[in-house]
Amino acid sequence: MSSTRILILGVLLDGPLHGYEVRRRLELMGTHHWANLAYGSIYHGLGKMADEGLLDRVEEGKGGKTVYGLTDIGRAEFMRGLLGHWWEIKPIVDPFQVALTFMDRLSQAELTSAMEARAAQLRFSVEMVTRAMGGKQAYGAPPHIDECLRLNILQLRAQLTWVEEAVGRVRKGELP
Amino acid sequence: MSSTRILILGVLLDGPLHGYEVRRRLELMGTHHWANLAYGSIYHGLGKMADEGLLDRVEEGKGGKTVYGLTDIGRAEFMRGLLGHWWEIKPIVDPFQVALTFMDRLSQAELTSAMEARAAQLRFSVEMVTRAMGGKQAYGAPPHIDECLRLNILQLRAQLTWVEEAVGRVRKGELP
DNA sequence: GACGACATATACAAATTTGAGTACAAACTT
DNA sequence: AAGTTTGTACTCAAATTTGTATATGTCGTC
Structure with missing residues (x-):
């Protein structure tokens, strides 16, 4: 289904x-x-x-x-x-993995600026969702709806962790 | 595109x-x-x-x-x-979020057993991917392919963290 | 009371996805 | 050597998705 x-x-x-x-x-x-x-x-x-x-x-x-x-x-x-x-654990369809797969086709400059932009956007998203959670609490939504947001934040942070670490390695020339 | x-x-x-x-x-x-x-x-x-x-x-x-x-x-x-x-940060399409949205429609028993099964599957996946990474290293694949796996592991761990924490709260009756 | 802006509500053609189905060659079995 | 599985390579109809177009009501305001 x-x-x-x-x-x-x-x-x-x-x-x-x-x-x-x-x-x-x-x-x-x-x-x-x-x-x-x-x-x-x-x-x-x-x-x-x-x-x-x-x-x-x-x-x-x-x-x-x-x-x-x-x-x-x-x-x-x-x-x-x-x-x-x-x-069932179905594979999460993540368009970013597509980007990642071909990271070696971009120049170092293109890569680092894209990654920095991405990190900034992710930090922003984490903050937005965090606030949304605080807001909804007061609004009377059922508690399990917050779980969606909580999981979302964890996933966003996972992505952020990766980008922050990877951009460092790109700078050092270890990647790609 | x-x-x-x-x-x-x-x-x-x-x-x-x-x-x-x-x-x-x-x-x-x-x-x-x-x-x-x-x-x-x-x-x-x-x-x-x-x-x-x-x-x-x-x-x-x-x-x-x-x-x-x-x-x-x-x-x-x-x-x-x-x-x-x-x-562009496009929303990740995650079928599990669908499951999560309707968690209040399942009984506590259905929920806890599904969650435990899920945790087990996630732990297994993390281990599989971790090994795949070690294996590929020796196999001569370009280093950036490992990054896909590394990101994957981080995402799986984020999901695992959520399940482990949530199953506890379901048991205590705090959820849903 | 007419006008525009906005919300409501669906229809539809075009594009894409799905996965089973086909066909045929190579490798293996007995 | 006839039969069977496995691998290569694509086709196709049916289902689904996409996004735009369309129609209709509603509310304020001039």
Whole structure:
């Protein structure tokens, strides 16, 4: 089961919604930080899953608006897919690894300036997310949402650690 | 420029290849660990980029075999795309964050067993990659390839740190 | 009460991805 | 030498993703 589907099914758990509302709930959850879900994909997913019986077209709308609700099959499939995501370690798709793979094709000057820029951006991101966490606490969001941010910060710091260490070695000529 | 394209152009930098050889070079580089590149996409990418002038069909083959080589435009586009990947921090697409977002939909028992399994798998992965690094050193691979692994290990450790800490809090009932 | 700015809500064509399917040659088995 | 596995090399239809285009309501303001 694709992440797209899990996300759509997940926001429908608490009641039927139409496409636009699904998109907004996902945005509230901050999915754009760690997923790449285009609007069009939501409508496609809703339609497809309705055809497959995971969803019901609860209310065919005046003006094209359609409200979708979970069926029992859909609820079961969500659980199956969710457990799958917990148990399987799937490779994280990281576009930066692509950059890294070809670092030897850049000049030392290009490399060090890109790396420094990257370090700065990462430090900025860490600070932003840290603040977001403080903010949400007060805002009444469930505590497990903070875990997403906490994990995010750890990952960003891991990247930062790498860049800071690597830029030093590039300067010394040990890399690439 | 998509990661798919960068990867294909990247392996063609050192000389023309046919589709199957591109796929093998990518596999040697370990792209399957951090990218999701289906075989079909390689052939599609090659054909499309040839139509767009980034590649040349160097040798139309007997038996459908076609060898592609970089054009000057392709080489320039590769550089442009590579720099883009260095300068832009794109969100890492992490399917586990999907799992995390809906952690409150699982029972404590489901959660703790999934988390423990995950911790074990992560520890195993860290060890595997660590060994792979030691092995490659002797094998004569360029030093910057190790950097991919080094970053990988840091990211895995970040995930492990999170799981180990979170499973404790789930047990204490602080989560979700 | 008309106008523009903005939010709501979806549709759609084009591009890309997916992975099973095909085909054929080389190496190995019995 | 006939059969079987393995490796090479690509094709293709189906599914999915992407991003832009479109349509419609709503709110203030002049």
